Amino acid sequence: MNKIVNIAIIGLGQIGIYLYNELNIKKKDIEIKTGKKIKIVAISAKNRNKKRRFPISKKIFYRNPLQIFSKEKIDILFECIGLPDGISKKVVETALKNKIHVITPNKALLAKHGDVLASLAEKNKVNLEFEASVAGGIPILKTIKEGLATNKINKVYGILNGTTNYILSEMENSNENFDKVLQKAQKLGYAEPGNPKLDLNGFDAFAKIRILSALSFNTKISKNKCIMEGIENIKLTDIKIASQLGLRVKLLGISEVINGQLFETVHPCLVSKKTYIGNVNGVMNAVITEGKPVGQSVLQGEGAGPGPTSSSLLSDLLSILRGNIKYPFGISNSKRKFIKPFNNNNYTNSLYLRFDVRDKQGVLSLITNRLAKYKISVKRIIQTPDKKNKKATIVIITHKTTEINARNCLTLFKKNRNILKFPTLIRLYN
């Protein structure tokens, strides 16, 4: 690589514009650390005149990012658009084919097309780096690829979405409802651009889990059908009841190899307030790896927002500038295999079940009888009456049961004039 390194930034949303400014103010520092002078020669976004957090140089602005490849000599390209396909994929593919190193925080793209793109990078002997795609500022991918390189990792899990962790914590602290707290998260730049649904429904954390699995277990990115649930159905009531029980709701991503089979999931979990994970609050993410011989390692940090994301993007940049050319997923693509999926039906947990019912004789026994029919044993029960409306909330914590058993049992509760809604289920994390 020449002493002067030409950079392009595609996408000038919350992340792209922050990165643009960081690169400009850290030029000298980067030169001291790597011996290379960086020069931003092209930037691209839909709208040249949009009001942005930092001013841009219009001389290097392109509306169509694909024009850049014929007009400029680029060494390293940042893809910050964030789409799972379309122009994001086209830009990354074109860059790799032109032997341009690519850095991206785009987990949706990686989780969907990571194998093909990694193979393209390998063929063209350039880097495809995506540290910022998982857990914001936490250097978890480098830790797995380098720090833990010779360990046999069998489990990686944690809190992987800053927006939802912020919302759950803030609801508990402020007693404010979901919508109000979501607005705050968007203002802080945590939620996915334009579409917070991807944070709320678990998709964002799930894409991260797919990437983590591939890196941790040296496998291809799985396409398995998995349990993926977000926090849309968690109500302030659940957070308050959980709190009384010494529990907190956390959206956990879990990936584990169980008897040689891959299990991946994202869903809300109830965890004890006394545990480590129960105290990772706000926008914080935490990733826990379990491997041999290293044992358990924990990394915690801010998981969303332009600052932490830029920190990871710049770390990838320095890695490339220092000449650290490596396989995107740690090993050659040809050595990465698929492993058999674990049967989700056998996933086993204690359950929190919340029933909104009419406060009438026989309703509680109706519920417990139905649970008993499926051999689901009750561990704890809390009933809160709403006298004025002749209603009650019944929360039951069960002993452990399998996913299939729980699902079959809950279908019994779909229609009943005394059970007012389909029950809310939150799994307890063991």
Ligand code: HSE
């Ligand atoms: N929207 C993501 C989150 C940040 O809230 O964690 C980028 O991954």
